[in-house]
Amino acid sequence: MTFYKGQIFTEEHRKHLRESHIGLHCSVKTEIKKGGHLSTKTEFKVGHKVGMTGKKHAIESKAKMRLAQLGEKSHMWRGGITPINELVRASRDLRMWRESVYKRDDKSCLACGNVSAKRYNAHHIYNFSRFPNLRFDVNNGVTLCKDCHSEFHKRYGFSSNNRSQLNDFIKSL
Numbered sequence: 001m002t003f004y005k006g007q008i009f010t011e012e013h014r015k016h017l018r019e020s021h022i023g024l025h026c027s028v029k030t031e032i033k034k035g036g037h038l039s040t041k042t043e044f045k046v047g048h049k050v051g052m053t054g055k056k057h058a059i060e061s062k063a064k065m066r067l068a069q070l071g072e073k074s075h076m077w078r079g080g081i082t083p084i085n086e087l088v089r090a091s092r093d094l095r096m097w098r099e100s101v102y103k104r105d106d107k108s109c110l111a112c113g114n115v116s117a118k119r120y121n122a123h124h125i126y127n128f129s130r131f132p133n134l135r136f137d138v139n140n141g142v143t144l145c146k147d148c149h150s151e152f153h154k155r156y157g158f159s160s161n162n163r164s165q166l167n168d169f170i171k172s173l
């Protein structure tokens, strides 16, 4: 007996262990069945472990529900704020894109060759709205003086621009 720690347990210990064991593995549902007349609240107290487990679950599910609610709220909250963040990011990316296009073209109009125009624009060869993945692609941008840029869009509109339009435009000048 003394050689095995596991065998020193008194009957009380064994009983306690057995109960703990049951408590750990019995579902709340089973416990409720055992004492049919007891309320759910009381049932949780039947086995100490079960009670704790039950409470833990209750707290967990409450927390989950709360998180879900908060998630909904924070989602709505973010829904109002994300577009602003995206706008800020997009305008920053667009500014960087524009700078890169100007730098590559040495601020000269690709169409008329003007190098001393008052204003230049970075034009999207494939237009901004229809080709979102080309929005910040330097290869999709060309420097045009303001006059050429206005004239280009007067002829071809803004909604479905492409490279052949630009080539035609340049040829026509």
Ligand SMILES: [Zn+2]
Binding pocket: 122, 123, 124, 149, 153
């Ligand atoms: Zn343009």
Ligand SMILES: [Zn+2]
Binding pocket: 109, 110, 111, 112, 113, 114, 144, 145, 146, 147, 148, 149
């Ligand atoms: Zn020009």
